[in-house]
Amino acid sequence: MNNRKIIKGYKTFKSSRFSVYTSVDKFKDGIIYTLYSDEFNSLKVGFAENDKVLEKKLSSEALILLDMKKGNKKDLCLLITTLKELGIKYSDNFYFKYSGSLMKHLSTLGWPVGRSLYKQRKIKKELVFA
Numbered sequence: 863m864n865n866r867k868i869i870k871g872y873k874t875f876k877s878s879r880f881s882v883y884t885s886v887d888k889f890k891d892g893i894i895y896t897l898y899s900d901e902f903n904s905l906k907v908g909f910a911e912n913d914k915v916l917e918k919k920l921s922s923e924a925l926i927l928l929d930m931k932k933g934n935k936k937d938l939c940l941l942i943t944t945l946k947e948l949g950i951k952y953s954d955n956f957y958f959k960y961s962g963s964l965m966k967h968l969s970t971l972g973w974p975v976g977r978s979l980y981k982q983r984k985i986k987k988e989l990v991f992a
Contacts (some may be wrong), residue, residue, distance in 0.1 A: 894933030896968065896975050897925040898960070905958045905965075907973065908937045929976035941973055 895914055897906040900925060910916040920927060942956065948967060950956045968975045 866897035875889075879931060884941050889934055891932060891934050893930050894937050896928040896973065896976060897923075897959075898928050899923075899925050903960045905960050905968075907938065907941060907958070907968070909933065909935050929974035931974045940970075941971060944971060 872978070875916075877900055884972070890911070892909055892911045893913070894909050895907070895916060897908070897920070898904075899906065905928075906925060910919065916927075916930065919925075938956075945952070945964075947966065950958065950964060950967065965975055
């Protein structure tokens with residue numbers, strides 16, 4: 863004599879602001895990099911099509927290359943979107959104010975940051991058997 867009601871319903875997904883990248887340029891391989899400006903104490907993240915384009919950027923501005931690796935424009939777009947959602951603000955051309963937390967986020971997200979400004983903590987765990 864249980865009077866339970868069964869309620870049927872469907873779960874709906876809310877649309878997000880994340881857009882799907884369909885452009886071929888977003889998937890074109892190149893170099894993703896991190897640059898540091900000693901003068902402004904800021905970081906610049908970016909994408910370059912090849913070594914020559916990156917060298918041109920380095921020679922035109924007084925920036926220090928922290929690290930680089932293979933990647934594509936989609937990686938840069940995803941990084942910027944993620945950092946924006948984390949509340950990290952940036953100025954034009956993806957310049958960020960340097961901070962330890964920014965470096966930690968970049969490292970966690972797999973972005974090339976090098977070892978000169980950021981040294982990743984190594985956590986050692988000991989297992990103790992009783």
